[in-house]
Amino acid sequence: MRRLSLTGKLLLSFILLMIVGPFIPLGISSVAFRWGWPDLLPSIWWWEKRDQVYTPLAWDYILDPVSRIIPAMGNTLLIAGAVTLISLALAIPAARVLGRQAFKGKSVMELFFASPLIVPEIATGIGIYLIFTQTGLQGTLIAIILSHLVPVLPYLIRVLTGIYSEMDESLLDQATLLGAGPLQRFIHVEFPLILPGVMAAALFAILISTNIFLLTFYMGQGQVETLATILFSKLSGGGSLDPVSAGLTLIVALPGILFLMFTHRLIREEVFAGGTSRG
């Protein structure tokens, strides 16, 4: 690895601090019992008190079934997984055409696909909710999954369009010349080529879906609990960050971090690094 200059090092540590920094007070707060002004560190820690009080504290509460965080985590992952699969199935064909072909009205089409980014979530949310109450879907997981597609799809289409427009078409032609049918060609040549992009897109989908509060709350009528809705109802009281909220915030960040850890090599090498060197 190339040695970094002093400014490079400073810049790198600054960036690291920006990423890791916010997690430090969260981590401390999640194991504090009393952390009030003007103490720099908690004056009483969680483990000093955990056997003395009736209610489970901090992580004891989070891990206790009473907090319902495990089922909420299950819901969150189920929703995120379904949203990712469905949105990929919708975004790949769209990106395939947008990235590889020029046609009349393409820019209008692109604008249309990006429109959920421009229209406020609350406006689309109310509209979707009205349709769901008419069809009786409100309050179900399906309603939540469908509504999450709206803010997720624009990002996926953008990412995958970029991948498709950079794809070397001659590889596909070679496969055709060698006698591969359209399906074979897609499975054995095209899909492996876009796989890093698919992974990056999936990361986007998971991160966005796990963080959506408003649509989840509307469509689930406040009765389907996800990590985002639990955290919101905890924090909507406003003001102070108590140990449970802090721990919960750390947990909410978990799905994205886990996915990134599993796929980071693939994404880093193939898309981000590759993309910049190619560009």
Add this chain to the structure above:
Amino acid sequence: MKLKNLLASAAIMAVSVYATASSAADEAAAKFREDFLSGQLSWSDVEARAKTEGEVNWFHWGGSEKLNAWIERNVVPALAAKGITLKTTRIAGTRDAVDLVLADKQSGKGVGEGSVDAIWLNGDNFYTLVQQDALFGSFADKVPNAENFFFDPADPASQLNLSDFGTPTEAREMPWSGEQYTCYIDTNRLSKSEAPRDFEGLEAWVKENPGRFTYVKPPHYIGNTFVQTALYAFGGGYEPFQKSITEFTPEEFAKLVEPGFNYLRRIEPYLLGGEKAIYPQNQAANQALYNNGEVDMACEFGLYFVSNQIESGAFSETTETLAFPESGMIKNKNFLAIPSNAPNPAAAIVFANVMAEVDLQISKLKEIGYPLGVDMAKLSEDDQARAVAAAPKHHGVTDAELAALAVADTNASLVKVIETIWGDYIERKVEMPFLQIVKGAMEKAAK
């Protein structure tokens, strides 16, 4: 073509089967409601039906870990013993549950068909359900544990059970817990002897210590209650505020509340933030200001609030409750209401009865510091002694001091008017004669 016809008739059949099934369920529930409310059912009939219903959906504010844990450990097993599964939905605001009941009602769902069996509420939310005719009926005085409450209108001790922010309860909700509006100080920063005892004292103190106090912003109920307390102090106590808004002319009402609002305007420049006074949005934000040392005194509902906060580590050990103001601290009860479209009405009634059991009430007081909802004087001597022993320790005040200052809450129909006046007169400082503002607020409330 044939296939299409077949599909269509199948769909019609499915719809009609569904319709008859649901109206049958509806009828059974409706008959139960009628029989129970007219006193034709024995308690064992109710329990038997509750067992077949098998579950009860309770919507409650879920922001407290203590409360959630207590429910899971105590209420869930108590109901399981009666063959009922308790399903709780933790909501961020009680309004959400009320909205759900009303939405269900609007889509034509009657008794036995909705999604909410019981709601923990009081005041405005109860008033809304009364206005929308969305309550199951007078059940609370017909259950075995009704003996733990004063329900006789002739007895003044019944006041807190019969009137919820001035709205007659008519036993349509079961008293579950009580609260009193209290203020608290950090004795490290503000000594007990210097702390204000009444509103004049508060004014003198904030003038000397500008920026060291604020109150939650109306229309949040915590803020509304502070405003009401001030209006009581300058408007001749709580009695005039028990009447409904329809009993006032704008002139009378303006005369009643103007001194209190003038006071609030007078102290505003000395609140946190000075000329641009900062009113926290809710009690948690107010607690954060207090905890961060930005204010020395804060107010909210909670007879045992200070002990609870010290116990959970949220507040410093030097926090004390203040018997403020001497003109009267608002006290009320909160309740369990059953909506008119409760899917499991019998289970909901059994649930309300279980919640009024003395043992559960004492455990609630002891473990999580929620005051008794049952009336002390109705309990046996033994139970009274247990309740006294179970009560959390007060910091800086005695039970007797707090009880002596307790006064009734404001009529719910006045609350809306008062919060509108606060918005116009204090927050926006509308350039209009006070009477005009009151007239506007009363017109708005009448709509």
